[in-house]
Each structure stands twice: as C-alpha cells, then as structure tokens.
Amino acid sequence: MLETVPLTLLAANMLFLLTAALVWAGLSQVLVIGQRTVLLLALANALLAASLGCNALRGIAWDGLSYWGANMMAISSFALLRQSIPTAIGAAPSWWPTLALLAVAGLLLAPMPPDSDWMPVINFSCLSLLMGFTSFETWRHLRRRLKLALALGLCSPLILVTALLLLRLALLLQGSGARIRDASVGNVAWLWAVLLMGLVLNATLAFMVLMRLILRIRRLTERDALTDALNRRAFGALLSREQAQLARGQGHALVMLDVDHFKRINDTLGHAAGDAALKHLVQQLQGCLREADRLGRLGGEEFGVLLPLSDQAGALLAAERMRATLQAHPLLWQGQPWPMTASFGVAVAQAPHDDADALMQRADAALYRAKEAGRNRVEAD
C-alpha cells in the first residue's frame, strides 16, 4: 500500500505540471504581449514533468535518459524559469550566465556513472543557484517599482522554493537523499514539497503576468500613442483630482502650450516630420519638468502641463524655462535643423469652485493672447 504513495504523488506532480504547461501554451496563443515569456513558462513546466517521468523510470529505461537526461531536463527547466520570471515583470535578464551554467552542468554530469552520489548534488546545486538568482533579480526589480509589502509578497514564493531546494541539497550532502520512487517518509515529504513548489510558482507567475498585462492596458488607455504623453482624458482626470486637493489648501497651476506655425512643418517637410516634431517637443519639455509635474497632449499640437503645489510666479518660471528650451533646441530633420517655438498660457487654480474646465479655459485664453501678441512667448491669466 505504502509503495503506491510515491507513484501516486509522482503522477499527480506530472499531471499538474503538464496541465500548467498546456494552460501557458494556450495563453501564448491569445496574449498579444508577453507571448515569449508565457511560451518559456509552458516549456519549463513541460520539461520539469518530463524530468520527473524520466526519474521515475530509473532502472527500467536507458540510464542516459533516466539519470543524465532527467537531471539536464530539470536544470533546463529552472534555466527557463530564471529567464522568464524576471521577464514577466518587465526585467530583461541576460541569457549568457544561464547558458554558461547549463554548459558547466552538462560537462560535469556527462562523465559521471549513473549511481554517482555527486549527480544529484550537482543537480540541486544548479537548481538552487538558478532559483536564488531568480529570486534576487525579481526582488531587485520589484523593489524599485512596488511598495515594500507587495514586492516582498511576490518574491516570497520564489524565496520559499529556493529554501526548499537548498534544504534538499543539504540533505543530499549529509547522505540522506532518497530515490524518487522510495516509499520513505522523507521521499514522500519531498514529493509533496515538489507539488507545493509547482503550485506556488505557477500561481505567482500567473499573478505577475496578469499584473503586467493590467499595467500595460492601463498605460495604453492613459497615453497618447505618438508622444507617450498623457492623453486628454487622463490629463483631465488628473486635473480634476488635483482640483479636489484645493480645498485642503494645496494650489496648482496649469500651463497650456501650442506649437507655433506647426502647419508649416507638415506642409514643408511632410507629416512624418510633423510627428517627429511632436515627439521632439515632448522630449524637450519632459527634461524641464519636476518629477511631480505632468504633461498631457490635449489634441493636435496643443499640450498641457500640470504643476502641483505651484503659484503663479513658479508657473511662469516653469513656462519660460520650457519656452527657452524649445527655442534653443530645434528639430533635427534629415540632418537639417528646423526652428521650433511654442506659445504658452498660464493659469493658477484659485478656489475649490473653480473646476478643471474653467481652469483650462483661463489657460487657453492666456495662450490665445500669447499667439495674438506674436507667438513664442508666455502669457498669464
């Protein structure tokens, strides 16, 4: 009776990993972004299932497959995880260290006899190393982007898996590693741990892929496709939110700007040059702004800049800085400089009842005056 427990657990592990591989492979067909990551995850699960299967065939199948092949499949599976997990959250790990580790593992394992005690030691050293690196890189990447608790929550499953692999390695070094079909308590516990690792890793990865998708979709709905500045709707929402802060005494200013004689760029150099000019403008303006300031494209060649915690004097200074920067940095089109200027209108939020639309209208009126007064200048409301 007890003999069947490890075999049942092995079958459950393989079934789970193969199902996960199929689900990831299916997802790769429908996802538009992160397709490569998801395919790597499918392959990693399938390789791990195959490795367990070959492991179970020791003594029955050819030794080259059930020992050397099984170990190399497990290491390759974790190598794919190392490449795909950080990619799932937007990092780009280099393939070279992973490939180098795979090559070293292959060279060390190749000359070993099947019953060598060092074979599982090398196998689990590689798995621990790969998972340790993955945990560290994921942590480093997430820590910079997420709050501490969320970054820790997402990394803890990876750290748990690393810890379990290290524990297995320690047991092997003490000489207490068991064969995968053994009915010993230690081996049954290990097979449960493998099942737990598979579940935890796949659930964490699914969450990471989903999180990345949501962030990407949010970005697509908030950003202007050409310039990557906020689009009109997102900028308006931000302005309304800032307006709500007014009641707490936190004032802000709005700068609206419009490129001067933009039509001439289109008419003389072509529409592609016009597009390049808009991108150039955004790049130049971003360089002039504080971290808290927000730039939005309101339509055509008209932009808005929201300056939180700013009074009129500060907003005028910021607008003048943007105007001068733009004038000093002409558009370079096919190696030729093309002078580019813009006119600016500044308005400061006055009272809670002064809503976002009213503030935009006042900034727009000031901008209109700047155009009327000869362009390439800043006017205040």
Ligand SMILES: Nc1nc2c(ncn2[C@@H]2O[C@H](COP(=O)(O)OP(=O)(O)OP(=O)(O)O)[C@@H](O)[C@H]2O)c(=O)[nH]1
């Ligand atoms: N290339 C390009 N052109 C655009 C885009 N959006 C709007 N335009 C063009 O921008 C031009 C705006 O021209 P006008 O409104 O006459 O303004 P202007 O030539 O800048 O003149 P002033 O604002 O009075 O200084 C039009 O020719 C639009 O077709 C865009 O995304 N790309």
